[in-house]
Amino acid sequence: MAQNPVRVLVTGAAGQIGYALVPMIARGVLLGPNQPVILHMLDIPPAAESLNGVKMELVDAAFPLLKGVVATTDVAEACTGVNIAIMVGGFPRKEGMERKDVMSKNVSIYKAQASALEKHAAANCKVLVVANPANTNALILKEFAPSIPEKNISCLTRLDHNRALGQISERLNVHVSEIKNVIIWGNHSSTQYPDVNHATVKLPSGEEKSVRELVADDAWLNGEFISTVQQRGAAIIKARKFSSALSAASAACDHIRDWVLGTPEGTWVSMGVYSDGSYNVPAGLIYSFPVTCQNGEWSIVQGLSLDEFSRKKLDLTAEELTEEKALAYSCLS
Ligand SMILES: NC(=O)C1=CN([C@@H]2O[C@H](COP(=O)(O)OP(=O)(O)OC[C@H]3O[C@@H](n4cnc5c(N)ncnc54)[C@H](O)[C@@H]3O)[C@@H](O)[C@H]2O)C=CC1
C-alpha cells in the first residue's frame, strides 16, 4: 500500500547544509526508500532567488519519492503541517569566531520560529536543531513552543559522534561500521566530551573488544583524539572556508532516521536532548547523551560508569551550557 507523504521542513535551505541535505531527503536517506516526502524549504528574502534555484534543481532531479516542494520565505507557510522540522537556518560561524559570537543573532530567530512551529506544525512534529549554538537554539525553541512536548525537540551532536567513529576507524584501520557506542556528552562546541570508555570494535573473528584496549594509548585517547573531535568543525571551516555541509547533512539524516525508525539492538547514538538530571547533568539543559530509540522515542542510556576524568569533562561542558543559557536569555531581554 502506498504510504502517505511525510512533510519535512528544512530551514536555511538555500545555504550550504541545506543544499547538501535536501537531495538526501528526496532520495530516501532520511526515512528509507519507501517513504514519500514533501519538502518544505524556508529561507530569508535575500536568499529567495537562490532558494528558487534549489527548487528548480529538485524538480530537474526527478526524485521518485519527492511528492511536492514548498519553497518560501514565509515562516508560517513553511511550518504548516510539517511532521519533521530540521532547523538549519541561522547565522553561521565564520573563521576565527567562537560559537558564542553567533548567539544573539540566532536566539531571536529561534524564538520566532518556535512560535511558528507551535502554531502551524502537525501534532507530534519532531524537531532537530542544527544551527549553532545548536543546544541553546534548541532550548530557546523548546521554551517558546511550550505545547511541543520536550521529547520532540533535539539538537545535532551526531556529527560529532560520527567524527569520533571516523577518528577511531582511521587509528585502528577498521571500518566505521565495526565500531559502536562512542558517546558525545554535552555541548556541540569545543567543550563537548567524546568518550570511548564504553565503545567496542567487532573483530573479524566476531569477538567484540574495547576500543581503549585495542588503541592501547591512553595519552592519545585522553588528549589528541578528544581535541581533534572537538575542533573538527573549526578545522573544516579553515580548510573549506565553509562549514561541514556534507557531513552535517549526512549526520542530520542519521539522527532523524534512528529517532524515527529505531537504533539497532545493542547500539546507542548521541543526541542533544532535554536533560532530566541523568548522570547528574543539570535538568533543563539541552545536553548530548547516549540514547537508544524505539517506536519514535529516545531514552537516555542509564547506568554507564564514569571515571573521575569523565566526570570532570561532563561537568565542564554542562557549565558552558548553563552559561550559554544565561547569555541567551540576556540576549532576549
Ligand atoms: N550541529 C552541527 O553539527 C553543525 C551545525 N552547523 C551550523 O548550521 C548552520 C548552517 O550552516 P551553513 O548551511 O553552513 O550556513 P549557510 O550560511 O550556508 O546557510 C544558512 C542559511 O540560513 C539562512 N537563514 C538565515 N536566517 C534565517 C532565518 N531566520 N530563517 C530561515 N533561514 C535563515 C541563510 O539565508 C542561509 O541560506 C550554522 O549555524 C552552522 O554553524 C554547521 C555544521 C555542523
Ligand SMILES: O=C([O-])CC(=O)C(=O)O
Ligand atoms: O564549527 C562550526 O561552527 C560548524 C559546526 O558546528 C561543526 O562543523 O561542527
